[in-house]
Structure formats: C-alpha cells, structure tokens
Amino acid sequence: MASKHSLVLLVIISSFLNGSLAGNLNQDFDITWGDGRGKILNNGERLTLSLDKASGSGFQSKNEYLFGKIDMQLKLVPGNSAGTVTAYYLSSQGPTHDEIDFEFLGNLSGDPYTLHTNVFSQGKGNREQQFHLWFDPTADFHTYSILWNPQQIIFSVDETPIRVFKNAEDIGVSYPKNQPMKIYSSLWNADDWATRGGVVKTDWSHAPFTASYRNFNAQACVWTSGKSSCSNDSRNSQTTSNAWLNEELDSTRQQRLKWAQENYMIYNYCSDAKRFPQGFPPECSLNSSV
Ligand SMILES: *[C@@H]1O[C@H](CO)[C@@H](O)[C@H](O)[C@H]1NC(C)=O
Numbered sequence: 001m002a003s004k005h006s007l008v009l010l011v012i013i014s015s016f017l018n019g020s021l022a023g024n025l026n027q028d029f030d031i032t033w034g035d036g037r038g039k040i041l042n043n044g045e046r047l048t049l050s051l052d053k054a055s056g057s058g059f060q061s062k063n064e065y066l067f068g069k070i071d072m073q074l075k076l077v078p079g080n081s082a083g084t085v086t087a088y089y090l091s092s093q094g095p096t097h098d099e100i101d102f103e104f105l106g107n108l109s110g111d112p113y114t115l116h117t118n119v120f121s122q123g124k125g126n127r128e129q130q131f132h133l134w135f136d137p138t139a140d141f142h143t144y145s146i147l148w149n150p151q152q153i154i155f156s157v158d159e160t161p162i163r164v165f166k167n168a169e170d171i172g173v174s175y176p177k178n179q180p181m182k183i184y185s186s187l188w189n190a191d192d193w194a195t196r197g198g199v200v201k202t203d204w205s206h207a208p209f210t211a212s213y214r215n216f217n218a219q220a221c222v223w224t225s226g227k228s229s230c231s232n233d234s235r236n237s238q239t240t241s242n243a244w245l246n247e248e249l250d251s252t253r254q255q256r257l258k259w260a261q262e263n264y265m266i267y268n269y270c271s272d273a274k275r276f277p278q279g280f281p282p283e284c285s286l287n288s289s290v
C-alpha cells in the first residue's frame with residue numbers, strides 16, 4: 001500500500017516537473033506576423049504556424065542569446081507539403097549578421113523532407129549541408145537542437161548530432177561569437193525553388209498548412225543591455241549548469257554523427273568541388289571529415 005502511494009506521488013511529481021521544465025511559450029516568444037495564422041495554444045504549451053495562399057506566419061523569441069543550448073520540438077506540415085518551407089533559426093541583425101539555420105523543405109506525400117542547414121558568420125553563408133531524416137517528421141514531434149558555444153556549433157536531431165561547425169578563427173574563418181541572436185521561425189511558400197528546384201508547386205487545395213511547436217528549452221546566456229547572464233561574477237562562474245559552454249562530442253556521439261552523415265547527408269558544400277574550383281573554404285579542412 002505504502003509503495004503504491006509513493007509510486008503515485010512520484011508520477012505526480014515527475015509530471016509536474018516535466019510540465020514546469022517545458023515552460024510557457026507565451027513567456028519566451030511573440031507571434032510577429034501572419035495576421036492570426038500563428039497561434040499560441042493551451043496556456044503556452046503549444047504553438048502553431050500556418051500558411052495559406054494569402055500568407056504564411058512567424059514568431060520570434062523575446063530574448064536575445066549569446067551562446068546557448070536550445071531545444072525545440074517540431075511537428076512538420078503533413079501530407080503534401082511540397083513548396084512549403086518551415087524555417088527555424090537563430091539570427092542577429094544587420095548586414096554582417098550571424099545566423100544558424102534549420103530549414104525544412106516540404107515534399108509530395110510519401111517523399112522525404114529535406115533538412116537544410118547553414119551557418120553565417122559576419123554576413124557570410126554558403127555553408128549548406130542537407131539531410132534526409134530517419135523518421136517521418138510529420139507523424140510526431142521530434143527535438144531539434146542547437147548547441148552554440150565559443151568552440152563549436154552542434155546541430156542535433158533527437159540528440160543525434162548531424163552537423164558540427166567548429167570555430168576556425170585561427171585559420172582565418174570568422175565565427176559567431178560577438179553578436180547576440182534571437183530565435184526565429186516561419187512557415188512560408190517557396191515553391192519558386194524549394195521542391196526539386198521549383199518544379200513541384202504548392203498544391204493550395206491542401207491549405208492551410210500547419211506546423212506545430214512545443215517543449216522549448218534553453219540553457220543559454222541571455223543578452224540584456226550589453227551584458228550576458230553568463231558573465232563571470234563569482235556567483236555564476238564554475239557552476240555545473242553552464243557545462244554546455246564547454247561541451248564537445250564524446251566518442252559515442254562522434255559515432256552517431258558519423259552514422260547520420262554517412263546515411264542521411266544528401267548535400268555537403270565541403271564536397272561540392274564544382275562549386276569551389278579554386279579550392280574549398282578553409283573551414284572544410286576542420287568540419288568535413290568526421
Ligand atoms: C523530395 O523527394 C525527392 C524524391 O525522393 C528527393 O529527391 C528530394 O530530395 C526530396 N526533397 C525535396 C525538397 O525535394
């Protein structure tokens with residue numbers, strides 16, 4: 001009897017903890033465009049973006065971050081999503097902005113989504129890597145994560161790393177580390193290029209198209225009035241809660257990265273010799289081979 005009670009109590013406590021960790025999307029995000037097509041639902045438990053022939057929609061974070069480990073669960077537009085793009089990314093402002101991108105390119109029913117990734121530093125991008133996924137990203141929620149610390153950027157899907165962009169400043173490649181970024185997401189129509197180079201058009205008879213978000217979790221340095229919440233005062237330094245600031249891939253996760261890249265990478269700028277006849281960008285020597 002006693003053990004049954006404590007089990008019930010444990011379940012109650014753990015579901016409470018999960019609930020509170022997941023946070024309230026109202027506290028972290030604003031819907032910024034789409035004239036009612038973006039919605040925060042269930043007291044901040046879920047967010048949806050939708051797209052119809054007249055408009056897409058989007059949201060952005062209230063906070064700016066300078067480094068972080070940021071997770072979001074997404075469930076993408078189901079069925080015939082060809083021509084739609086769901087972009088989820090971090091970006092700073094201005095012509096020399098930094099940016100860390102996930103973009104999900106829809107497809108015809110039964111054909112795989114393409115997960116497009118890119119990293120901009122000081123306004124320079126052209127660092128695309130693309131993947132197919134090992135699951136149907138429209139059937140359920142999956143976790144898409146960005147770990148951004150001074151040493152590297154790690155893109156992960158359900159905790160499997162798919163891409164690492166290392167800090168290569170010592171060989172002359174700028175690295176995002178001085179410009180705070182907000183989190184943005186939008187669902188929009190890109191049927192002029194997204195699906196097979198624009199050959200497959202969006203089928204508006206399936207509109208509205210909807211993507212959903214939940215369980216946002218950020219362990220991050222929030223940037224306010226020129227100051228980082230991770231600054232070095234004696235109270236905050238050395239705390240284990242900021243372990244992600246020095247996180248690197250251990251050998252198990254290195255193996256997972258290799259698995260994802262060998263089996264699911266469909267494009268890598270670092271192996272596109274035609275595109276770089278004068279030689280690959282310098283960071284490719286660090287980031288290409290695993
Ligand atoms: C759509 O499906 C085709 C056929 O499997 C695939 O080649 C392509 O990469 C997929 N993604 C997009 C965005 O077209």
Ligand SMILES: *[C@@H]1O[C@H](CO)[C@@H](O)[C@H](O)[C@H]1NC(C)=O
Binds near residue numbers: 230231232
């Ligand atoms: C903490 O202080 C050290 C030494 O002053 C500095 O090198 C480091 O970049 C600082 N770290 C952060 C997160 O501000």
